[in-house]
Amino acid sequence: MSEPILELALATPLRRRFDYLPPAGVEHHRLQAGQRLLVPFGRSRRVALLLAVKDSSALPAERLRRAERLLDEAPLLTAAELDFLHWVADYYHHPLGEVLFHALPAPLRQARPARAPEPDYWRLRRPPDPSELKRAPRQAALAALLAEHPEGLPAARLDQAFPGWRPLMKQLVRRGLACASAPPPPPSPPPALELNPEQQAALTALEARLDGFHPCLLEGVTGSGKTEVYLRLAEAVLARGRQVLVLVPEIGLTPQLLQRFARLPTRVVALHSGMSDGERLRAWWAARRGEAGVIIGTRSAVFAPLARPGLVVVDEEHDPSFKQQEGLRYSGRDLALVRAQRWEVPLILGSATPSLESLHHAREGRYHHLRLSRRAGAARPPQIDCLDLRGQPLHGNLSPVLLEAMERHLRRGEQVLLYLNRRGYSPVLLCHECGWVAQCPRCDSRYTLHKGRARLHCHHCDKTVAVPRQCPACGSVDLRPVGFGTERTEEVLRQRFPEVPVLRIDRDSTRRKGSLEAVLERARAGGAAILLGTQMLAKGHHLPQITLAAVLDADQGLHGNDFRALERLAQLITQVSGRAGRGERAGRVLIQTHHPDHPLLTTLVHSGYPAFAEAALGERRAAGLPPFGHLALIRAESPSPEAPERFLRAALAQCPESPVIRLGPAPAVMERRAGRHRFQILLISPRRAPLHRLIAAWLPRLEALPEARRVRWSLDIDPQETF
């Protein structure tokens, strides 16, 4: 009998599969699709994933190399998982090998056997005899620590409390002193909340659809209690012995959700990039083996292989962070839909401000549309007003009306939230004498001044330099900050409200692990306070003491470069508004703008998000943009100013016949970024199929172009941004 041929995928950008012979000494019946193998590749060794075992290869026998070692006894990925990942690779026109390895936790991309992950919890089995650990003081200390926690300690806590504990624990286990234990039930999970009639109706509707694929848009105003609905539904799913996958846009939101889901009678695990490789691997296995009933994670968690899937929830589904912006440019939300469809389980897309795409699908009847229009408990909807900044004397970037309102709310011991989507001290550093502006030499952009760090920082390429003492153009020392970022606004607020704590929340102020939680904790403790932040602050954090919320600069969004800019602005304003008055007091929302008459802004302020969405969808339909058209973007970049455009022109010359609209090549809005010149071609098609047919036929020709070797180029299906 001749040897079987192994068809393998490797993590390479090559769009092909690789044939190998089975490793020596491995019985052929042990080989199954979904296993990993170690193979020689060029002069190195690589990990490969087995796609199929076949009888023959197109390659001549003498060119076939032999795989070295079988890494997994049982397949890591089931046939259904492989199928899903094939679909992902096809849809995003991405090399299969890269997709497969992207879906695996980092430790499994290496040639280590997927050994059973170490348990999460440890406890003492018996106290050590007095003399037993005399010569091992560190082991004795660890045993003493465990003795203080008879319920067991999680690995994460041990990592913090006892660095280097793992080898010591091994010794304790060997001595029979310690053992792995099951996680204890969480101490005091927050109690179930009373459902209002709307929530109850939504829950009833969802519970009736627990069998099979049922996509549902749960549109609930901020504070309407969507999470409680997820929780109740998850309970029902768990009772059927099935698992729940919950996707959230931000790592920062997982602890909050973990805490709420902790009341469920199951193991709840997190899965996001803020965890160590080991933690992620354990969570992945917990999902894979069905040990965790609930998996909560950011977009990459959509690749978690659930053993017994029962429900998929995407919270804040409108959030742009669900889209991966490099490599495999997938949308976690869109893949969640495909996941649910293939798993034949219900999908809930939850948001206070659904994306126009999801609203459109709901309206077309593809999604079941459930609404929660009332705030849970006693909370009432906030009152929203625009503040016309034109001709107003500003204190820093704060108008008199806003200052007066802030004073009123703070005097009553309430909290104020100010939203400003601009980090740093000022977006411009200017020479007062000659007008020179500090610009990043690698980008078509200005440096942002960070005063605390005394650096100029380019927010596009991350380059930083010391703040110059004098103007490089004229030599003057009179350099001045122009414009207001959060750091400068904080300074203004501290001067104006010296007796009120100002809590700044942005990427700079929350760099240290746990600092965001600390600030949020401080805010929840109550008492007058000003919370000042970027979009980090606008996302789903529960801050019940806020009664006044303000958008300091709405014009930023009105002048956005992208067709989605207004949708984002409306979502942000609505989300920020949702922060006001979640407790018992009604909230107030103020929006500072120089364009108080902007039609979509006035629609939003006077009639709310649904009316805005209606109007915005009308504009999208007229323009043939998503969800009425389907987009793909081919981007090319290079240090050479000519190469990207030349490549894209050559690409267009090779483009197959197609009804798809091709726009470009055009320079990106910021043509030069991080020292690279950027051009793009935008593809628009009213229907999806012709677009994908075109790309499938076009890509091999693109890859063969000699000009392609002089640029870095990428394909983005359903791009979030087109600039």
Added chain:
Amino acid sequence: MPQPLPRAERANRLVLGGRVEAVEPARVTPGGVPIATFLLAHRSHQCEAGLPREAWLRIRVLAAGDLAPRAAALAVGAEVEVEGFLSRSSYRREPTHLALHAHTLRIVERNEPIHEE
């Protein structure tokens, strides 16, 4: 290398005495250089075309670096003598708008109110 300027174009030195009006609090530039400014009111008797006359002007004085704290501490009404150079006051104004950049600052009389005439 840029050509050295002709001698006449390099000359820029001015000594101006007067009373301090409107002192602004010192600020520190993002690059760490302290800057103080004040308005200097100058009034003197001059001779022109063989005839006596009065000269009167107001100019903003800018004191940067080590000089800044001394300038910021000046009281309104103090009589000072400033030696320095002239440069345009702001990129947004005509180059005929000038500021006096101080090299040295001599306090003649600390604090005496301006006598209104």
